[in-house]
Amino acid sequence: MKKIVVIGGVAGGMSFATRYRRLNQTDEITIFEKGPFVSFANCGLPYYISGEIDSRDKLLVAKDTMLMDRFNLIIKQNHEVVKIDPNNKQVIVKNDGVESTYPYDKLVISTGAKPIIPQVKGMDTIPYFTLRNIPDLDYIMNYIHMNNPKKVAIIGAGFIGLEVAENLKKLGLDVSIIERANQVLTPLDFEMSQFAKLELENNGIDVYTSKDLLEIRDNKLIFDDLELHADFIISSIGVVPESGLAVQAGIEVGMRNGIKVDEYFETSVKDIYAVGDAIIVKNFITNEDTLIPLASPANRQGRQLADILNGLDVKYQGTLGTSIVRLFDQTFASTGLNEKQLVNKDYEVIHLLANDHAGYYPGATSINLKVIFDPKTQKILGAQAVGKKGVDKRIDIIATAIKSGLKVTELQELEFTYAPPFGIAKDIVNLAGYVSQNVILGLSKTVQWHQVDALIEEGAFFVDVRNSSEVRSLGKIKGALNIPIDELRSRLDEIPKDKKIVLYCQSGTRSYNAEQILRPLGYDCYNLDGSYSIYLRMHRKSIEFNCQKTFFDSSFGMTFEFPKNKGSIPNNK
Numbered sequence: 001m002k003k004i005v006v007i008g009g010v011a012g013g014m015s016f017a018t019r020y021r022r023l024n025q026t027d028e029i030t031i032f033e034k035g036p037f038v039s040f041a042n043c044g045l046p047y048y049i050s051g052e053i054d055s056r057d058k059l060l061v062a063k064d065t066m067l068m069d070r071f072n073l074i075i076k077q078n079h080e081v082v083k084i085d086p087n088n089k090q091v092i093v094k095n096d097g098v099e100s101t102y103p104y105d106k107l108v109i110s111t112g113a114k115p116i117i118p119q120v121k122g123m124d125t126i127p128y129f130t131l132r133n134i135p136d137l138d139y140i141m142n143y144i145h146m147n148n149p150k151k152v153a154i155i156g157a158g159f160i161g162l163e164v165a166e167n168l169k170k171l172g173l174d175v176s177i178i179e180r181a182n183q184v185l186t187p188l189d190f191e192m193s194q195f196a197k198l199e200l201e202n203n204g205i206d207v208y209t210s211k212d213l214l215e216i217r218d219n220k221l222i223f224d225d226l227e228l229h230a231d232f233i234i235s236s237i238g239v240v241p242e243s244g245l246a247v248q249a250g251i252e253v254g255m256r257n258g259i260k261v262d263e264y265f266e267t268s269v270k271d272i273y274a275v276g277d278a279i280i281v282k283n284f285i286t287n288e289d290t291l292i293p294l295a296s297p298a299n300r301q302g303r304q305l306a307d308i309l310n311g312l313d314v315k316y317q318g319t320l321g322t323s324i325v326r327l328f329d330q331t332f333a334s335t336g337l338n339e340k341q342l343v344n345k346d347y348e349v350i351h352l353l354a355n356d357h358a359g360y361y362p363g364a365t366s367i368n369l370k371v372i373f374d375p376k377t378q379k380i381l382g383a384q385a386v387g388k389k390g391v392d393k394r395i396d397i398i399a400t401a402i403k404s405g406l407k408v409t410e411l412q413e414l415e416f417t418y419a420p421p422f423g424i425a426k427d428i429v430n431l432a433g434y435v436s437q438n439v440i441l442g443l444s445k446t447v448q449w450h451q452v453d454a455l456i457e458e459g460a461f462f463v464d465v466r467n468s469s470e471v472r473s474l475g476k477i478k479g480a481l482n483i484p485i486d487e488l489r490s491r492l493d494e495i496p497k498d499k500k501i502v503l504y505c506q507s508g509t510r511s512y513n514a515e516q517i518l519r520p521l522g523y524d525c526y527n528l529d530g531s532y533s534i535y536l537r538m539h540r541k542s543i544e545f546n547c548q549k550t551f552f553d554s555s556f557g558m559t560f561e562f563p564k565n566k567g568s569i570p571n572n573k
C-alpha cells in the first residue's frame with residue numbers, strides 16, 4: 001500500500017484524489033487543506049454576494065463526510081503544509097499551532113494561485129479584500145453588513161473583478177472599476193472588450209481604464225488625473241502561483257514562480273507532482289510556457305495525474321485558455337490566442353455578426369464573433385465572442401475545432417442541430433468558415449477598424465452601402481458616401497476609379513456583396529471587416545452623426561451613447 005499525499009483540497013487536488021480512489025481501492029490518500037473547507041466552489045463565490053446563489057451551503061460542492069465515506073479519503077482541513085522534505089519523503093504539517101510530519105510515497109501539489117496585493121502607499125488605511133475562498137467571502141459579507149458601505153472600488157478588471165463588480169452593484173452599492181490596462185477583460189482584444197465596458201457602464205458602474213493607482217489617502221484613491229472616494233476596495237489585479245513550498249523544497253520553478261512539470265505532471269523532484277493554477281503549462285497552440293489559472297484545466301490535470309499514477313497511457317496536451325464571463329445581460333467568451341499575443345506573427349482576423357437563432361423567430365439576439373487564423377496553414381489561432389445568448393456554444397465549438405486540428409475553412413463543414421428556436425441554417429461558426437475561405441482565396445480583401453483613420457488620411461474613398469434609414473439613425477464614417485447596396489450598380493459614376501475604395505455596411509455582408517460588384521469593374525476595393533458594428537464602438541471620433549445622442553441596439557440589448565469625447569460630433573442635435 002502506497003501513501004499518497006495531496007496538498008490542496010479543491011479543484012485539482014480533489015479531482016486527483018477521487019479519481020485515484022476510483023482506480024485504486026488500497027492506497028492511502030491523505031489531503032491536507034490549510035483552509036476550513038475542501039471541494040468548495042471558488043467559481044461560485046461572486047454570485048453569493050448578490051444573493052443570486054442564495055445559500056452559502058450550496059458553495060460546498062462535496063461535503064468532507066461524503067468524500068471520506070464514499071472515497072475513503074483522509075481529509076485534514078485546517079492543516080497547512082509548511083514544508084516539504086524531499087530527502088526523507090515527508091511533509092511537515094501545522095494544525096492549531098502544532099507541527100507534525102507525514103510520510104509520502106507520491107506527493108501531489110495543488111496549492112492553486114494567490115491574489116496579488118497592490119503595493120500602493122496608504123493601502124493599509126482603507127478596508128480592502130480579495131476573493132479566493134469562503135473565509136474571504138465571509139469577510140466581505142460581514143464587512144458590508146456591519147458597516148453598510150455605499151461605495152466600493154474594484155481594482156483590476158479581470159474575470160473575478162468584474163463578476164464581483166456586477167454582484168456588488170446588484171447588492172445596491174455604488175461601484176467603480178479601475179484598471180491599469182487600456183481595456184477591461186484582457187483575454188479579449190480591445191474592440192471586443194469595449195462591449196464589456198459598455199455593458200458595465202450601461203448598468204451604472206463607472207469604469208476607468210489606463211489608470212494607475214498612486215496612493216490612498218483618507219478613503220480617496222489617487223490617480224494622476226483622478227481622485228475617487230471609496231469606503232472599501234476589492235483588489236483583483238491577478239493571481240500568482242502559490243508555490244512557496246515548492247521553491248523551498250528545491251523544486252524547479254519558472255515564470256512568476258510557476259512550478260515546472262513535464263507532460264506527466266512530474267516536477268523536477270522525483271515522486272513530487274503538481275497540477276492546477278500552481279503549474280506552468282504549455283499553450284496548446286504555441287507550445288510555449290504559460291500560466292492559465294482556470295478551473296477546467298485544473299480539474300482535468302488532477303484526473304489525468306491520477307490516471308498516470310495508475311499506469312494509464314495519458315499525457316497532458318496543453319491548455320487553450322477557453323474562458324467565459326457573464327456581465328449583466330451579456331456574455332463574453334474567448335479561446336486560444338488574441339491579437340496582443342500575436343504581435344509580429346502572420347495572421348488574419350475576421351469579425352462576423354449574426355443572430356443566435358433565426359431572426360424571424362421571436363427572441364433572436366446578435367452574436368459578434370471574431371476569429372483569428374493563420375492564412376498560410378489555415379490553423380485557427382483564437383476566437384472571441386460577445387452577445388446575449390449562444391456565445392458559450394460558439395466559443396466551445398471553436399475551442400473543440402482547435403483541439404481537433406480543424407482548419408478555419410473546415411468550420412463550414414460542421415453540421416449543427418437546427419430549428420428556428422435554436423439556431424440558423426448557416427450558423428455564425430459556419431459563416432466563419434465561409435468568410436475565412438473568401439479571405440484566403442482573395443475573393444475578399446479586408447481592412448480592420450484600426451486602419452480606418454489612416455485610410456481616411458491617405459485619401460481612401462469610403463462607401464457606406466447600408467440603407468439611408470440606418471445611416472440616419474446610427475451615423476456613418478466621416479466623409480463616407482452612402483449608396484445603398486441595391487443602388488450601387490446604377491450609381492457607379494459617383495465612385496472614383498483612381499482611389500482605394502473602402503466598403504462597409506452594418507455587419508460586413510452587404511459590403512462583401514458590393515466588393516464582388518466593384519472589383520470586376522476595376523475598382524481597388526476593400527471590405528471593412530466587422531464593418532460599422534465594430535467601428536461604431538471604437539472610433540467614434542471619425543463618425544458623422546446627426547441623430548439622437550444615444551440609441552438602443554435591440555439585437556444586443558445595449559444602449560450606445562455617442563461620443564463622450566468632447567467636440568467630436570459635428571452635427572449633433
Ligand SMILES: Cc1cc2nc3c(=O)[nH]c(=O)nc-3n(C[C@H](O)[C@H](O)[C@H](O)COP(=O)(O)OP(=O)(O)OC[C@H]3O[C@@H](n4cnc5c(N)ncnc54)[C@H](O)[C@@H]3O)c2cc1C
Nearest residue numbers: 008010011012034042043081111112276277293294295298
Ligand atoms: C472568485 C473566483 C472565481 C473563479 N471563477 C472561475 C470561473 O468562473 N471559471 C474558471 O475556469 N475558473 C474560475 N476560477 C479559477 C479556479 O477556481 C481555479 O483555476 C481552480 O480552482 C484552480 O484549482 P487548484 O486546485 O489549482 O487551486 P484551488 O482550487 O485554489 O485550490 C488550492 C487549495 O490549496 C490550498 N493550499 C494552498 N497552500 C496550502 C498549503 N501549504 N497547505 C495546505 N493547503 C494549501 C488552498 O487553501 C486552496 O484551498 C475562479 C477563482 C476564484 C477565486
